[in-house]
């Protein structure tokens with residue numbers, strides 16, 4: 001039996017479709033990430049799966065049983081599906097251990113393992129308004145987890161976290177899958193959150209799924225410029241550049257390439273001549289924007305490369321890889 005099956009979901013408002021014919025399934029412990037521009041329907045989809053809004057058409061089946069919509073239940077939601085909202089609230093002026101005690105449905109020893117996983121053991125005796133943003137996020141997550149969900153829906157959990165706290169929460173989310181055997185679905189706009197984590201990525205636009213594939217294919221073979229742009233810098237190639245990059249002697253239809261599909265040379269005259277317009281430093285590498293006769297391409301270069309703005313260079317397509 002399919003763990004989660006979403007079929008033909010539609011939510012329509014006066015302004016248009018919030019969700020439009022969304023269908024996909026998720027296997028137990030499969031990690032699905034959802035990406036898309038703001039307003040593309042990501043939160044609405046998670047809420048529909050959790051039974052927190054009311055679809056106009058379609059259904060969500062969780063382990064073969066239909067998840068009732070918010071309009072069909074007195075208290076919306078599904079006991080086995082946890083939803084961590086972007087805008088969660090913790091009750092004010094209570095100690096964390098009190099907040100967690102009220103939500104606790106599991107034996108104390110299991111709950112304490114969970115507090116360890118969420119790295120909140122050290123804040124249990126603090127009041128809810130005496131926490132950092134990262135700690136609040138992890139307490140909210142622990143509060144959901146002690147309800148023993150089988151499916152956890154995480155809606156932009158890393159918003160407003162600095163890199164250190166983001167990394168702590170990322171390892172917590174990894175542990176949720178490994179140590180607690182909970183299936184997760186994650187919404188994030190940051191490719192660094194989704195590409196290394198997900199088994200499958202769903203890209204949404206205007207309430208529809210525009211691409212659903214492995215992280216590798218999403219990054220290497222985006223269906224269009226919108227999908228490419230969500231996962232980093234990209235180049236729109238001319239037909240002749242596309243042909244050359246794919247190893248063909250002929251022009252092909254215009255394609256998309258990443259900065260690492262090229263290298264820069266001062267001497268290789270077989271490359272495309274151009275002039276460096278901009279150099280961006282990213283710590284681990286540089287992105288160098290080069291103006292050619294027909295267009296502008298961005299090329300990845302080593303962090304310690306010594307190319308200069310205004311320099312004349314050649315762009316050399318990398319050899320096509322067969323992965």
Ligand SMILES: Nc1ncnc2c1ncn2[C@@H]1O[C@H](COP(=O)(O)OP(=O)(O)OP(=O)(O)O)[C@@H](O)[C@H]1O
Nearest residue numbers: 013015017018036037038039040041042043044045
């Ligand atoms: N209850 C509602 N009534 C009317 N419109 C709604 C409702 N809920 C969502 N929408 C609209 O549906 C669209 C999708 O919203 P949603 O919050 O799902 O997008 P999102 O991809 O999660 O955006 P963000 O990344 O900004 O959180 C938006 O245009 C939003 O304004």
